[in-house]
Structures are given as C-alpha cells and as structure tokens.
Amino acid sequence: MLGKLDWSAIPFDQPIPLIAGAVVLIAILAVLIWVVAKGHLPYLWHEWITSVDHKRIGVMYILLASVMLLRGGSDAIMMRIQQAVAYQSQGYLPPEHYNQIFSAHGTIMIFFVAMPFVIGLMNLVVPLQLGVRDVAFPTLNSVGFWLTATGALLVNLSLVIGEFARTGWLAFPPLSELSYSPGVGVDYYAWSLQISGVGTLVAGINLVTTVLKLRTKGMNYLRMPMFCWTTLASNLLIVAAFPILTATLAMLLLDRYLGFHFFTNEAGGNVMMFMNLIWAWGHPEVYILVLPAFGIFSEVVSTFSGKALFGYRSMVLATMAICVVSFMVWLHHFFTMGAGPDVNAIFGIASMIIAIPTGVKIYNWLFTMYGGRIRFETPMLWSVGFMVTFIVGGLTGVLLAVPPADFMLHNSMFLVAHFHNVIIGGVLFGAFAGFEYWFPKAFGFRLDERWGKAGFWFTFFGFFITFVPLYIAGMLGMTRRMQHYDVAAWRPWMIVAAVGMAVLTIGVICQIVQLVVSIRNREALRDRTGDPWDGRSLEWATSSPPPVFNFAFNPDVRGEDAYWDIKASAKQQSVDADRPEYQDIEMPRNSPTGFVCAFFATLMGFALIWHIWWMVILGGLGAWATFVVFAWRDHDEYVIPAEEVAAIDRVNVEERRGLVSMAGTV
C-alpha cells in the first residue's frame, strides 16, 4: 500500500533534522492558521496563488528563493562548524548526516535559491523593460513557478521522511547507483530536479518567447536594456541545456528503477558518459545564473552613475559570446580523468576564452562609472562589491582552466572557494542588487538604506573571511567534502572560515531586519512617482507597484534608455507627452492550473520516491487532467474598462509631475 514507506523512514535517532523539521512544520502551521483565522485565504488564493501576473509570479519566485536561502545557509553554517571542530575527531555530525548536508546545500543553493532568484527578477522586470503588458505564456509561467516549488518541497520533505542524497550535488554514479546508494536519498534528489527542471524549462521557453516576440513599438533588439539581452542569452541556455539534465537524470533513474545499465559498473555502463552529460548541462548552468546578474549590474551601474551604459553594443556582443562559448567548455570539470593532453589543452583554452568577454564587461562597467555622478545607494554598493570580488573569482577560475594547475587544485577547497567566489560574488550579489533596486518597483516603497548598507558590508567582508581561508586550505592540499581530518595545518583555516560564516550570517540578519524595518516604515519610504532612482528604462515609466496591465499605453521607444529619453524630451519641451484616449485593456484571467498541477506533481514525485505505484498513477492522471481542463477553457481573458484604466493612470501621471530628474539638464 505505501511502497517502501514505513516508520523507519522517520529519523528518530537523529535529533537535528527532526527538531529542524518540527520547527518548520510548526511555523508553516502557525502561518496557515493565522491566514485562515484572519480571513486572508481568499486574498492569497485570488491575488497570489492563482495569479498569472508576471510581477506576482516574480515576487513568489523571489520569496521561494529567500526562504530556501535560509535553509541552504543553515546547511552551510552546520558544515563550517563541523569542519572547524572535526579535527582528529568525528565532530558533531556523523558522515551519513554530514554527507546529506553538503549534498543538500549544493542542490538547494543552485536549483532553489540562485535559479528562482534570477528567474523571479527576470519575470518581474523584463516585461516592464520591454514595455509590454505580460509575458508570452502567462499560465505556463505560473505552472513553471509551482513546479519549482514542488521540487523545493520534496527536497525539504527528505529532511524528516527518509533521507536526502549522500552523493554530492551532482550525484555522480556509480556512487549514486542502486548498489552503492540503496536508500531513497538519490531518488529524492533526482525526482525533485526532474519536476523543478520541467518548471525551469517552461520558464525559459516563456522568457525567450517574450523577449523575441513581445516588444513594444520601436523596441528593436539594439534598443533593449542590457538586462533583457542577458535574459535572452540566459534563457536560450536554459532551453538548450536543461533537456540535457532531464535526459541524464532520466537515464540515472532508469538505472535505479528498471535495472538499466547506463552508468553502472557492470554490463557496459559508463560513468564517464554521466560526467560528460551532467557537465554539458552544468557548465552552461553557471552562465544561466551569472548572465542575468551581469544584466542587473549593467542596469544598476548605469542608473547610479547617471550615464548610459558604456559600450552598449560591445556588451551585447560579449553577452552573446559568453552564451555560445559556455557550451564548449564542459570538459574542464574533469581534466583529471586522463583524457589526454590535446583534449585537455583545447578545453582549457576554450574556458579561458570566456574570460575575454567577461573581462570586457568589467571594463565597460568601469568606464560607465568614469565621468559619472555616482550615488552610492545600496544597489550600487553591491555592484562595486561585485566587481572587486568577481575579478578575484575570475582569476582563480582562469587558473583552474590551466590543466597542469588544475591537476593539483581539482576538487580541492581551492575549487570550493573559487565557485563560491563567483556564485556569491557574482550571482548572489547580483540578486541582492536587483532585489534592492527593483523592490520599490514591486511594492511601492524603498528599503531602509542603513540596514541595507550594513547587510552589504557584513556580507562583503564575511565572504572574504570565509573563503580566503578555503583558498589557502586548498593550497595546503585539503580536498572538499571531508567529514573529518587529521591534518593540523588545515585546522586554523577552518576555524577562521567558521568565524567568517558568522559574519556572513550577521549580513543575512541585517537584510532580514532591513525588510522588517522597511515594511514598518513603509509610509515614510513610500515612492509615489514610480521612479525612485531616476531610472533610465521603461520599468520606471509606470507606477510602483505597476497596475496589473503595466502600461496604460504601449510606450513608443525611440532609442536606447527609452524612459530617460522620454524624461529628457518632456523637460526640454516643458510639457508632458500628450495622452491619447484611454482604451479597454484585455488581460489574462487567473488560473489555478499551475497550483493544481504542482499539487499532483508533488503527489507523483513523492509516490515515485517511495514506490507507491497507485499514487504515481493518481498524481500523473491528476496533472494530465488539469491540463486538459485548462486546454478546454472558454474564456481566458477579461476586460479592464477604459474608465478604470484612466482612473489608475491619471493618479500616476499627476504624481510624476513633481519628479526631479537629471534627465534633460545637461
């Protein structure tokens, strides 16, 4: 009846996950009870859960990422403490627990923090920047989000029911095959990623289509803001790379469930094929994450320097070059497999070539600042912090691309420090910059600057205090994923890294406090104009938060930095643009399809993990039926009458008259 599931799946002998799980469960229940008791449930259902509004979906993606950041961060704290204390001892985490933690940390941080954070920001901002009312496939967008949430839910479920993978975040076979990992951990890993992978793929298809097909009048490709370009590049990579991940995990699952031999030791299975396939996805994946971050920095540096982006066309070229070359470098993840000197050298050089367009981007941001009037508000601090941090990560990355150097540093703590250097210093700093920058757009009030800046400085220094010791430990021969060690020379560095982790944690706490303080002071921080930063692109041309239809009129774009031009010409002619007559607007209706589909997908995923076959069929049929119902829908749009559009828009136009801008003054 319940497959492999019985009481032994609950880890009664392990207090840490059990208590953590209980606390989370109580927190969720408390929130649910509060929501129901206060009568917020209908609001949540109609305005958020079933919403197909790209802005709402973007916010939910970012909320998911933030919650999972706390989970992944807790894992990181536990790992740093373990390595600080586990010198000549077992520390406080036994290997079966420690190994789950580092596997979960990697999986969560990449798939359920970094990915939803950047996809959330792209969802929130790109349609606004393109001057359009919605994404190409609004309901599919909602499905994509809820399937990602399903994956995150399953990963968290493994904390209290069964176990998570103990194989590292990429589950290399043969260790991840049934003979060496007979438990449900790898199944949790694989099914979570299969389900959320579908979500990511549809998000990618949606955003590619949006950028290619839905641009406002005059918004040709070479007038798009840089963030739209990096969104395009990143989502092209998603569309090309995620099917590889899905296929690779499908093969691993066939091995585990149906006795196939794709990657087993026996019967002609080949582990090297898994390495190639997983990295053929895995390397583009890091550019999927970092390209949108590059786009965010381009927007922020340009806005806060009061200048257009330096070398715009060069930046476009660099973005697309990274997009293409990132597919040709995957082998640098296993130079030490013995592929031979020609292969290693070619992939090493290809990897270095990516550093050229990346270097160009750094210089172009540098020259954007040159001759600017730089305002150091929180988003700009994250951007300058990124430029300094990321160069160090780039240096160590190019170093690892030199095969003979990699022969000593592969899989070491040096490598761990390197990829945290680029993922934290690049993606996470970018996500935070974007969060601070676009928060007023999403919610209509700014975030508290004092706490935001404190958050930045603690995170910035905390990063270096944590990861410079790991670079050094790597130079001392320390490899990654050590549950304990006996080498005295590594110990001091592990202790310093744990201290750094504490500083990083203070940074995170500052950001949480920032959010709380800002919400409490929201009236004082209110942004009525919709343009709090003296912005340059079209998302600032509408109110904050934007109305559901984004723009009362499709903006007419006549050059790069579309909104800046509008502000400049308005000032020169000392009149606002004429407003033609308001018209009815058709918008897509809300749909529970995404939520219901994800509900059934969760059932199916859980059932597949535990071999509960009747529930697999039930979940599969349910998800399919949801789509059939959606496909047979009669009305999928509703009309917002012209008077309502006019009423909403006039308020914002009034507010905007008082706007102080540098545009048109020089």
Add this chain to the structure above:
Amino acid sequence: MNLLDPQGPVAAANSTILVDSVFIMLVIVVPTIFAILAFAFWFRASNPRARFQPAFVYSGRVEMVVWAIPALTVILLGGVAWIGSHQLDPAAPVPGTGNPVRIQAVSLDWKWLFIYPDQRIATVNTLTVPAGAELNFQLTSSSVMNTFFIPQLGSMIYTMNGMVTKLNLRADNEGKLQGLSAHFSGDGFPDMMFDVNVISPLAFPDWVASTAKTDAVLNEDNYKKLMQQGVEKGRPTYRLEDPRLFDLIATQHIPPGPGPELASEAGPTHSGGHDAR
C-alpha cells in the same frame, strides 16, 4: 601537504605553472581593482571636482584596449596551458634514476590498495617508494570513483572501475608524505588518507624483502574480503599470490565491490535508507 612545497619534478612543474599563471593575471587584475575603487571614489556624486561627462558612452579606442587586454592575457596563458598540458600529461614519462617501480593502485571502499606486481607484495593505506626512481602508476577502482592524489608529488588522477588510468610521478627527497582521495566516494571517504614513505633506493630492496616475509597473502578471496565497505585503521601488508590480480580487477573478472547491501550482512541495519556505516 603544501602545494608550494613540491617534493618531486611533477609537483614542482605544476606549482611553477600555478604561480606563474597567478602572476601573469595579477598584472592586469591588480590595476583593474585599483581602477574600480579609484573611479568609484573620484566620481562620487559629492565630489565637485569630478567632471560629469554623460556623453562618454562610446570610444573606439577604449573598446580596442578593453578587448585587447584580456585577449592578450588569454593568448599568453593559452600558450602556458597548451605546453603545460603536453609536458605534464599524467601519462607522460618522468625519467628517474634506476629501474622504474611499477605500482598498481586500487581504490577500495574506503582504503587504498597498492600492488607491487614486480616485487610480488601489496600494501594497504601506505605507499613505500624509493627516492629518485620513476614511479609508473596504473590505477583502477574496485567500486565507485575516487581520485588518487599525493599533493606534494603532483598531478592527481581518477580511478574508475573497469578502467585503467595511468600516472607517472617521481619523489626526489626521502621522507614522509601524505596522500588522499580527492573525489567523494561515500561515508568512509575522509579515512582514505594514506601515508607515503619515500625511502632511499638502497633501503627499498630491504623493505621489499621484509614485507614479502609476511604471512598474510593477497589472493582473490582475501581481496574480496578487503573490498567490503569499511575503514582500515591499520597498515596491513601482503604477499601477492598472483601478479595478475590488478588485471583481474580492472577487467572485472573480479566483480565490482558490493556496496552496503552485502556489507550490512555483518551488522544490523534498518530500511528506509539509514544504512549503518
């Protein structure tokens, strides 16, 4: 285990390339970081002396330079990578004095087996080699992947079941070093560190002779016991019954290690995945 304190020619060449590459990059990275901080500071909005130039958004000359700087660096480093990859290919010979020593390394769950087929001996978790001689490693795995790595001798390489990888090293100075597995392989992974004793070439035959006197024999049966999952705290040594043992392992004539299923027969375990270590 300091990578910058190499004890053999391969590690010395690896670390030279490592340090040289860092310095080549620092030549542009340091000025760039300095420029970022300087520009950010000078062009702050509150500095009245900084000239505001909002029209400075394109310059062909600047573009030329910013594409050329990273490109030239990469051309230089690409040369280093190309030459280094060929000279330091793990399979490339490393000439030494005296006869090369053949060593067949097998990663087990979770210990290292070193077979000396010519000397007809085998050791677990300790590798004894003569200083100055070329060391020809052939490596495979009894079960999951691992990476063989002695940081101060240089170049690591994967071990994989059913496959043989090749690595040539040389240790120049007598002394004790440490090696480890650099690829996660399961619960006992951190206990896969092993001792490396580099002894004088004159003492090596004596060590071989004394090791060969041991009563313990390594044959197929004993090997199958050894490859059960578990951590080896001691440093057992064996007489090698059949010098073809490594080939039998690498060609899967001896099937891959059993994983936790069989190992758990020895002790109680419960279902649901929490396997006893």
